[in-house]
Amino acid sequence: MYTQLEQRGMAEPPVNISTLRQMKEDGEPIACLTAYDASYAALVDTAGVDLVLVGDSLGMVIQGHDTTVPVQVDDIVYHARAVARGLRRAFLVADMPFMSYRSPEQALDNAVRLMQEGGAMMIKLEGGEDQVEIVEHLTRHDVPVCAHLGLKPQSVHKIGGFRVQGREPDQARAMVDSARRLQDAGADIVLLECVPNEVGLATTKALEVPVIGIGAGPHVDGQILVLYDILNITSGRTPRFVKNFQQGHDSPLAAIESYVQAVKDSSYPAPEHCFS
Numbered sequence: 677m678y679t680q681l682e683q684r685g686m687a688e689p690p691v692n693i694s695t696l697r698q699m700k701e702d703g704e705p706i707a708c709l710t711a712y713d714a715s716y717a718a719l720v721d722t723a724g725v726d727l728v729l730v731g732d733s734l735g736m737v738i739q740g741h742d743t744t745v746p747v748q749v750d751d752i753v754y755h756a757r758a759v760a761r762g763l764r765r766a767f768l769v770a771d772m773p774f775m776s777y778r779s780p781e782q783a784l785d786n787a788v789r790l791m792q793e794g795g796a797m798m799i800k801l802e803g804g805e806d807q808v809e810i811v812e813h814l815t816r817h818d819v820p821v822c823a824h825l826g827l828k829p830q831s832v833h834k835i836g837g838f839r840v841q842g843r844e845p846d847q848a849r850a851m852v853d854s855a856r857r858l859q860d861a862g863a864d865i866v867l868l869e870c871v872p873n874e875v876g877l878a879t880t881k882a883l884e885v886p887v888i889g890i891g892a893g894p895h896v897d898g899q900i901l902v903l904y905d906i907l908n909i910t911s912g913r914t915p916r917f918v919k920n921f922q923q924g925h926d927s928p929l930a931a932i933e934s935y936v937q938a939v940k941d942s943s944y945p946a947p948e949h950c951f952s
């Protein structure tokens with residue numbers, strides 16, 4: 677009864693929160709990627725990605741906006757539902773869009789939509805001290821949470837651009853403290869975007885839950901990138917932490933497999949992808 681019918685007899689059991697925690701304990705890097713549709717989700721899953729995020733980056737890479745701000749809950753639900761159909765093993769996380777978690781009640785209502793309609797197993801929100809109460813509320817209702825710290829793209833208009841965060845020592849200390857408070861409030865994963873290597877290391881050491889980095893250096897528990905960036909589909913300037921994995925590979929599957937391999941053997945991120 678505790679095994680989903682279609683998963684009985686699967687060679688590899690689906691990834692869950694315990695798997696991810698165990699990977700942190702064992703020092704096995706967690707390979708994560710975004711996906712937005714069923715076809716790519718199936719490829720990403722086949723390649724051995726452990727965690728798939730239906731990110732609000734879809735506002736930029738799918739919808740063509742300049743930022744993630746215009747993305748709606750309905751958009752995430754639509755794409756998460758498609759991605760869920762493509763996955764067998766990977767753990768599915770879905771983003772809470774801008775202004776969809778202004779109060780604990782609104783956050784819960786929208787998180788329930790992402791889980792029940794979208795098939796997400798965890799929701800991600802861009803957080804700090806102000807989100808502690810929201811994370812506590814979601815946790816009390818058994819909603820798994822990933823808290824996104826560092827560069828928070830939904831705040832781009834407030835912070836004035838996509839910039840490395842946590843370079844000042846007091847900023848870095850505050851970030852590690854926030855991560856600890858969010859973990860204590862119930863966050864199951866912390867995601868760190870665009871921070872110096874030392875902030876990635878300090879946060880990873882301070883927390884029991886897995887820390888996933890994007891531009892957070894090599895010392896975190898796992899890496900995530902935007903799928904279209906690693907496939908070199910994104911046009912224009914890409915951030916320093918992006919690596920084109922399509923180069924030297926003749927199919928998207930081979931490119932994604934080489935990304936997973938590089939995360940697992942810690943050859944990605946290399947120094948040129950990191951911030952100091």
Ligand code: KIV
Nearest residue numbers: 710731732733890900
């Ligand atoms: O929206 C997104 O895809 C993300 C990743 C960049 C981590 O938040």
